[in-house]
Amino acid sequence: MQHRVVFRPSGAEVSVERGTKVSEAAKLAGVEIATPCGGTGICGRCTVLIEGDFGNRVLACVTEVDRDMVITVPEKDSGKVIAATDDKHLDIDELSPMSGGLGLAVDIGTTTVALDIMDMSTGEELYSSADVNGQKKLGDDVLSRIQCAADGGTDELRRLIIETINRLIADFPDRGRIESVYIAGNTTMEHLFAGVDPTPIRVEPYEPVVVRSEMDGKDSGLTVKGDARVLTMPCISAYVGGDITSDIVYAGMDRSEGISLLIDVGTNGEVALGNRDMLMVCSSSAGPAFEGGNLRSGMLAKPGAIDSVRIDEGKVSCTVIGGTEPKGICGSGIIDLLAQLYIDGLVDKRGNFTDRAELKDGRFIVHGNVGISVPEIRDVMMTKAAIFSASRALVRNLGIEFSDLEHIYIAGGFGNFIDMDSAIVLGMFPDVPREKFVYLGNASLAGAKAALLSSTFRDRIEDAFSKMTYLDLSSDPVFFDEYMSAQFIPHTESDLFPSVHPRVRD
Ligand code: FES
Incomplete structure (x- = not known):
C-alpha cells in the first residue's frame, strides 16, 4: 500500500x-x-x-x-552557527575560528557521544557521527563511573572514551587535519576525558578536581593533528558541568536582558536561571525514572518503546518507536502516561489509582504487559518533583515568579521528546504560556561548535562562567519546602497550575 x-x-x-x-x-x-x-x-x-x-x-x-x-524537517544548522532564537544568531560573518584546518566538536554524554567536524575556514559542517559511550559497559550512570574510577578504573575509563571518539572519526579520511577540538560534557565525563580521577566529586565538599583542561592532540590520544589544541568547556561544579555552560551560552541567556530558565532533564536535573547580569545554577538528583530505571516496563527510547500516550475515558492509544509491537515505555511515554491518567481521572493528585481505573494485578496496562503500578508512579513523581523544585528554588531565591521569565529553554537529547503540555500537567515544568518554551536539542554540542568557530562565543563562555553562582540545594531550605510541595500532581498549590485543573475529568 x-x-x-x-x-x-x-x-x-x-x-x-x-x-x-x-x-x-x-x-x-x-x-x-x-x-x-x-x-x-x-x-x-x-x-x-x-x-x-x-x-x-x-x-x-x-x-x-x-x-x-x-x-x-527542522532547519539544518550546518554552515552557520545558529542559536535557539533569532536575536542570538551568530552569523558566518563573525567567523573567527580557533585555528585553521578542521575543528572537532564533541558532546560527551554519559550514555551517548555525538560529534561534528567543521571546516574552520567556512564554518561548514563536514561530518557528523554519534554512538553509545564505550564506558557504558563499566557502569550506566555517572555515580557508577565514579565508583569504577574509585576502584582504580580511571585509566580504563579514559581509554574507553578516547576509543569511542576515535572510532567515530575513523571514517573521516581527513581527521589528521583536525587542528582544534572542543569538548563539552558533564563534570565527571570531562574529568575522565582528561584522565583525572573524579572520585572527590562525590565526597564533601563535592567539588571538581579540575574545572577545565587543555592539552595537545598528541597527549590527548585522539587521532587528530599532533599539535592540535584540545580544550574542554569549563565546569561550574561537581554536578553542573561544561555541557550546561555550553547550553547557557548557546541559548543566549548570557546576553539577554530578560531573565530565562534553562532545564536539562537527565539522571540529574540541571537548572540555570539568569540573564546578562547574573547566572545561577543548581543540580538536583532526579533519578533514573525517565531512562526506564526502577520501572518494570521502563526502557530507553529505542525501537519498541512506547513514546507517547493518550487516554480518553479510559481508552488508551499510544505510539511506538519504530512502529513495532511495544516492548516497554520510555521517558516521554512515562510523562505522557501519568499526565493522561491524571487528566482522565484515573489517578488522583497523590498518585493513587481512582475507582475508575481498570487494573490488572495492581497495574494500569497501556498495551500487552506494558503498564505502571502505584509505587512506580510515586517514583516518577519524585523525579518530576526534583526538577520542578530545583526550578522553583532558583526563581524564589531571586525573588521573582515563573511569570516573569522571558523564556524556558529545554536542553538535552531527552528534553526534545518531552511533550511540554504533559510535563506541565504532571507538575514538572511551570505552567506558563506555551510559547515561552524553547527546545534547544543538543545545545551542548552546538555550543562546542560555536566555540570552535567564533571568538565572540569563546569570550562569552568566559564571561558567563565568571558570572555563574552555584546554589547548593542540599543546604537550601527553600528547596526542601518546594520538594515536599511538589510531590503531588501537579502540586499542592493549585494556583501554580491554573491551566491544569479545569481539564481534569470529575
Ligand atoms: S540518526 Fe541517530 S537517532 Fe536517528
Whole structure:
C-alpha cells in the first residue's frame, strides 16, 4: 500500500510503500535529514515533527510511514552557527575560528557521544557521527563511573572514551587535519576525558578536581593533528558541568536582558536561571525514572518503546518507536502516561489509582504487559518533583515568579521528546504560556561548535562562567519546602497550575 508524504518547509512530496522509514522517504523526496548514528536511534539528531500526530516529535530513522503524512524537517544548522532564537544568531560573518584546518566538536554524554567536524575556514559542517559511550559497559550512570574510577578504573575509563571518539572519526579520511577540538560534557565525563580521577566529586565538599583542561592532540590520544589544541568547556561544579555552560551560552541567556530558565532533564536535573547580569545554577538528583530505571516496563527510547500516550475515558492509544509491537515505555511515554491518567481521572493528585481505573494485578496496562503500578508512579513523581523544585528554588531565591521569565529553554537529547503540555500537567515544568518554551536539542554540542568557530562565543563562555553562582540545594531550605510541595500532581498549590485543573475529568 502506498502513502503520500509531504515534507515541509520545502513542500517536496513522495509516494512510498507503507513501512518505509521516514528518513528513507525523505531521501527519495530529495530532502536532507542527517543520520549521524547511522539510523540506530541513538543520537536523537534526526528529529522531525509529524503533523497531527499526538506524539509529534519522532526520530526519522526509526519511524515508519504508516499513513499519509505531513512532516516538518527542522532547519539544518550546518554552515552557520545558529542559536535557539533569532536575536542570538551568530552569523558566518563573525567567523573567527580557533585555528585553521578542521575543528572537532564533541558532546560527551554519559550514555551517548555525538560529534561534528567543521571546516574552520567556512564554518561548514563536514561530518557528523554519534554512538553509545564505550564506558557504558563499566557502569550506566555517572555515580557508577565514579565508583569504577574509585576502584582504580580511571585509566580504563579514559581509554574507553578516547576509543569511542576515535572510532567515530575513523571514517573521516581527513581527521589528521583536525587542528582544534572542543569538548563539552558533564563534570565527571570531562574529568575522565582528561584522565583525572573524579572520585572527590562525590565526597564533601563535592567539588571538581579540575574545572577545565587543555592539552595537545598528541597527549590527548585522539587521532587528530599532533599539535592540535584540545580544550574542554569549563565546569561550574561537581554536578553542573561544561555541557550546561555550553547550553547557557548557546541559548543566549548570557546576553539577554530578560531573565530565562534553562532545564536539562537527565539522571540529574540541571537548572540555570539568569540573564546578562547574573547566572545561577543548581543540580538536583532526579533519578533514573525517565531512562526506564526502577520501572518494570521502563526502557530507553529505542525501537519498541512506547513514546507517547493518550487516554480518553479510559481508552488508551499510544505510539511506538519504530512502529513495532511495544516492548516497554520510555521517558516521554512515562510523562505522557501519568499526565493522561491524571487528566482522565484515573489517578488522583497523590498518585493513587481512582475507582475508575481498570487494573490488572495492581497495574494500569497501556498495551500487552506494558503498564505502571502505584509505587512506580510515586517514583516518577519524585523525579518530576526534583526538577520542578530545583526550578522553583532558583526563581524564589531571586525573588521573582515563573511569570516573569522571558523564556524556558529545554536542553538535552531527552528534553526534545518531552511533550511540554504533559510535563506541565504532571507538575514538572511551570505552567506558563506555551510559547515561552524553547527546545534547544543538543545545545551542548552546538555550543562546542560555536566555540570552535567564533571568538565572540569563546569570550562569552568566559564571561558567563565568571558570572555563574552555584546554589547548593542540599543546604537550601527553600528547596526542601518546594520538594515536599511538589510531590503531588501537579502540586499542592493549585494556583501554580491554573491551566491544569479545569481539564481534569470529575
Ligand atoms: S540518526 Fe536517528 S537517532 Fe541517530
